[in-house]
Amino acid sequence: MQEEIDSLHAYGTWDLVPHPLNMNIVGSKWVFRTKYCADGSIERYKARLVAQGFTQILGSDFHHTFSLVVKAATVRVVLTLAVQRGWHLQQLDVKNAFLNGVLDKPVYITQPPGFVDPRFPDHVRRLKKAIYGLRQAPLAWFRFSIFLLSMGFSQSRADSSLFHFHRGPSTIFLLLYVDDIIVTGNDQSLLQRFISQIHKEFAIKDLGRLNYFLGLEVSYTHDGLFIGQAKYAHDIIKRVELLDSKPVATPLSAGEVLVREGSPFRDPSLYRSLVGVLQYLTITRPDLSYAINLVSQFLQSPTDDHFQALKRIIWYVKGTIHFGLSFTRRTDSSVIGYSDADWARCIDTRRSTYGYSIFLGRNIVSWSAKKQPTVARSSCESEYRAMANTAVEIIWLSNLLHELQSSPSSRPQLLCDNKSAIFLSQNPVTHK
Incomplete structure (x- = not known):
């Protein structure tokens, strides 16, 4: 927590000011998270101070929202091109990315819990830069794209989170998912010079060769690479306590038809939550797309039959936990x-x-x-x-x-x- 506060001060994120009149004061809270490696081991413990953006008022505290989130299909296309051409795939992570975004109008938040100034307990923090949780924070972070454009990159019209650089025979592709970056190209020396230039402008962490990106596990084979979500799938199965269940060969029964009528399921929130986490699994599992789309059509009023179909999908995932996508050369x-x-x-x-x-x-x-x-x-x-x-x-x-x-x-x-x-x-x- 102290490290997070020190980072906020180092970036010049805020000022301590008296409570303004007729201004909305946005709440703040701490969010604690354990970050894991691809093998399931603990990488580090992380504390993040976030604004309670749900208390912001449209038209007063913010006007527009936007987030740089690359499409999954774009990621797969770039990975295919990189594998076919034998390019090196590098992964970067921007530290406290939203703290690099400058706000166009001040926002006031409460003092962080546990770090209230004893001399001015009734004062509030006036934000000069964005922090996580603000509705306009991703839009403020959009300045990263301005930096890339100044470096000679072009922003894709097909996907605004893809940037490409072409100069003579040299080519660089950059994928941006909020603060996670994949970069690849055919000129390794140019790639390293570009990463060094980013280091001068932003605090980034060079994670080396691409191996774990947004829950996607990347492993390299003699003919390309393989992407799977075995850890993510295991966490889903563990969550519903089906680790000892017997796997099935197909995600749906032959000729299965689901209808609206039936005995209401006792916990609709659990049903919706499981469908949501399974949706993310389809990034590398096209064999699950139809089945998950079918059960997602009954989120409003799930029945026992719907939940039984959902459990069968999880049984199928258990038996195919190491399935994924192969990209060949x-x-x-x-x-x-x-x-x-x-x-x-x-x-x-x-x-x-x-x-x-x-x-x-x-x-x-x-x-x-x-x-x-x-x-x-x-x-x-x-x-x-x-x-x-x-x-x-x-x-x-x-x-x-x-x-x-x-x-x-x-x-x-x-x-x-x-x-x-x-x-x-x-x-x-x-x-x-």
Whole structure:
């Protein structure tokens, strides 16, 4: 706690001032967290002073919010390109990132619990820089992107949290997830000079070769790298006390259909919480996307049958805890998308469910499974809509690759198993 307070003083974060009249005073609190390594061992204990942003008033304390959070598909695309080209992947962490953000208007918070000035117990802290918990803190941290632009980087239009640098034969890609950074490139000396330049401007921690990023465990193989979430999955299973349960071979029973009616589940909050943590597991597990999307459709009023389906997903995760994504060095750069739809799958609404998966070479980089927003009157219509959504994602991916100067040599392909939908997409006369 003292180390956190010292950091706040070192950054010139605040001033101690008398309690202002007619101003909203935002509360503050301490948040304690244990940070773990990829193998489950304790890395360090961390204390963070945060503002109680829920007490802020829109229009008075803040006007806009924004956060630099890179898309999971963008991360997978950059990892694929780095593996195919044999580039080094480096990981950085910005210390107290939000303290680098300057506020455009003052915000007043209470004195930190346990660190109240005994001479002025009724005074408050006037923030000059952002701290964690403020609604506008991520937007204030946006100055990091201004620094990157001044260094010659370009901000991607496809994903605002991706920055790329091209100068002659040298290339650098940088991914930003709030204060966690992945950087890679084809010129190692230029990469080190760039990291040294960041060191001069911000307090960062060089974590070396990429191995553990936002709960994703990265291991290197002879043919590329492998990404999994074994520790995260283990924590989920341990949380629901199913470590001794028997695993199953599939996430859903064959032909299983869930409906709204049924005996209400006793603890809806537990159901919603488990669905939420399982959603994050789909970052590296496309095999779970459909099943988790299905159980997430009943968050408002879950029943015992819904919870039983949720438990089966966890049983499946237990048996496949070491599953994940492999990225190989094969130089094939073609983009291929596969789409499919299950017509009128939902018994309650008669809406269809669609899914797609998109490959960059042999590596899957994007996938989704969702219920369609409207009712389709035929299987052709539902399949056509699935193709349309897949095409949107393929166009986005193509634009991203074009920005990274990594456009595939051949046109992207979209494959579908419905002849009527293929004919409909090929003949403009039928587009009515």
